[in-house]
Amino acid sequence: MHQADWIASRLAPWEDEYIVTIVVPAGFEAYARVLHPAETPSTGDRLVRWAEVAAWSAMPLREDAQFHSIALPPTAPGRPPPYGGQGPREGSLYVPDAEVLAAILRAWTATPEDCWFCVWDGFGWDTASTVAAFTETGRPPESIEEPGRDPVPGPVRDGPRVHLPHRDYFLYQGPAEAVVTLASLDSTWGQCPNIWWTADRAWCVASEIDLPWTYVGGPCGLIDAVLADSRIEALPADPADPVSRVEDWVAAWVDQLTDGLMARGAASLRTPRGSVDAWLRRPRGIRKGELRIQVAGPGGSSGSVHHGLLGDDQKLRREAHDYLTFAVLDLTGM
Numbered sequence: 001m002h003q004a005d006w007i008a009s010r011l012a013p014w015e016d017e018y019i020v021t022i023v024v025p026a027g028f029e030a031y032a033r034v035l036h037p038a039e040t041p042s043t044g045d046r047l048v049r050w051a052e053v054a055a056w057s058a059m060p061l062r063e064d065a066q067f068h069s070i071a072l073p074p075t076a077p078g079r080p081p082p083y084g085g086q087g088p089r090e091g092s093l094y095v096p097d098a099e100v101l102a103a104i105l106r107a108w109t110a111t112p113e114d115c116w117f118c119v120w121d122g123f124g125w126d127t128a129s130t131v132a133a134f135t136e137t138g139r140p141p142e143s144i145e146e147p148g149r150d151p152v153p154g155p156v157r158d159g160p161r162v163h164l165p166h167r168d169y170f171l172y173q174g175p176a177e178a179v180v181t182l183a184s185l186d187s188t189w190g191q192c193p194n195i196w197w198t199a200d201r202a203w204c205v206a207s208e209i210d211l212p213w214t215y216v217g218g219p220c221g222l223i224d225a226v227l228a229d230s231r232i233e234a235l236p237a238d239p240a241d242p243v244s245r246v247e248d249w250v251a252a253w254v255d256q257l258t259d260g261l262m263a264r265g266a267a268s269l270r271t272p273r274g275s276v277d278a279w280l281r282r283p284r285g286i287r288k289g290e291l292r293i294q295v296a297g298p299g300g301s302s303g304s305v306h307h308g309l310l311g312d313d314q315k316l317r318r319e320a321h322d323y324l325t326f327a328v329l330d331l332t333g334m
């Protein structure tokens with residue numbers, strides 16, 4: 001759809017460094033990062049913000065902090081973490097935060113009643129057992145009691161899509177408050193739009209499906225207001241900031257694991273948040289090699305994954321290192 005053409009033209013190429021502007025358009029005066037809660041009342045006993053996790057681990061909540069920066073400390077804090085679930089949700093604002101953000105954003109546009117909302121089309125709602133619906137105007141229909149129905153109305157699902165690099169989206173329109181339309185209709189999904197902006201392009205908000213925070217770009221005054229509002233948790237962002245990075249101590253753990261794996265075919269790591277065990281069978285002839293990784297959390301939760309590998313030792317090491325990095329970071333959600 002042409003309404004999003006301006007966004008595509010202002011996104012950084014994914015082939016370059018993975019920076020803020022591969023998610024939210026470049027060209028705004030300032031940016032902020034709204035942190036998705038570590039745990040919400042819908043998945044745990046109470047709301048847990050990143051600041052509370054940082055206080056538990058005694059790690060600083062820096063402007064460039066990843067969740068593992070505070071949830072996977074180099075030394076054990078001596079008591080259980082304040083969150084018990086899977087950590088921050090990726091790809092969607094916490095609904096009460098979305099309501100607060102919409103109220104702030106409304107004051108920073110001349111067209112608060114005319115906003116556009118993009119929702120990623122890969123969530124698989126057409127096969128979901130729960131039901132929700134939203135209209136093209138972003139306002140809920142009078143009744144949604146239709147079990148088994150595709151939550152995306154036919155005119156929207158069959159209509160034009162928004163195509164951005166690596167993602168396709170459904171599109172709907174409404175006032176700023178319509179950001180919570182889909183979430184209010186379906187308590188199971190609780191999904192907020194992945195990208196939304198006002199018709200005058202005064203600001204843009206983006207929740208990339210793989211990130212546990214949401215970026216906001218807009219005027220300096222707007223970003224100051226977002227950062228100052230105590231009802232949400234936000235940090236300043238720079239358009240050239242990397243969207244992900246690995247802390248030095250975590251990188252050292254992964255290097256240690258990879259070295260042992262390549263030298264002995266097996267390696268183990270113990271961290272304050274659990275353990276990672278790995279076994280490698282090298283490829284032979286046309287037979288793929290296999291990397292098996294077992295992850296165990298401190299509370300007894302565990303998971304196992306197998307990866308097929310091909311290539312020489314250099315390629316094996318590179319791929320194993322990547323998989324082991326993901327495995328160690330997964331400890332933050334166990």
